[in-house]
Amino acid sequence: MNRTLLSCIFATIGFALILTAFPFYKSDKEVAVTPVPRTAVSEKELGVEAPTEVVPIPTTTESLPVFTKESLVQYNGTDPSLPIYIAFEGTVYDVTEGKRFYEPGGAYDFLAGTDGTTMLRIAGGSTIKAKYPVVGTYAE
Numbered sequence: 001m002n003r004t005l006l007s008c009i010f011a012t013i014g015f016a017l018i019l020t021a022f023p024f025y026k027s028d029k030e031v032a033v034t035p036v037p038r039t040a041v042s043e044k045e046l047g048v049e050a051p052t053e054v055v056p057i058p059t060t061t062e063s064l065p066v067f068t069k070e071s072l073v074q075y076n077g078t079d080p081s082l083p084i085y086i087a088f089e090g091t092v093y094d095v096t097e098g099k100r101f102y103e104p105g106g107a108y109d110f111l112a113g114t115d116g117t118t119m120l121r122i123a124g125g126s127t128i129k130a131k132y133p134v135v136g137t138y139a140e
Contacts, residue, residue, distance in 0.1 A: 076113025087138035
């Protein structure tokens with residue numbers, strides 16, 4: 001017999017021995033699981049304090065300023081004393097936190113101080129909505 005055939009035979013026998021020595025089967029026995037009781041821990045014990053001041057979040061846009069194309073352009077990042085704003089779907093967001101992306105020379109500087117709805121509907125709009133605070137509304 002040649003060596004390849006012998007190797008295959010021994011490998012098959014070895015595999016069969018492993019399967020018989022260590023049977024892989026699903027047990028029909030039920031395992032009892034005892035739930036671990038949870039204890040309440042106070043904020044004080046965790047070292048966390050509840051906020052003492054509640055900041056109201058505007059529920060309507062009536063109290064927010066209205067921006068137009070002309071008024072929004074000044075918030076394009078060229079003036080370091082002003083925040084950077086982007087309009088998206090009628091809402092204006094303060095993206096100053098992501099300044100390195102929106103300031104002149106940044107990857108998205110073309111969106112700063114504009115209505116970026118068309119571009120942001122393709123990609124990035126959900127990030128703007130989730131990440132940045134609303135500062136106003138946009139009217140064309």
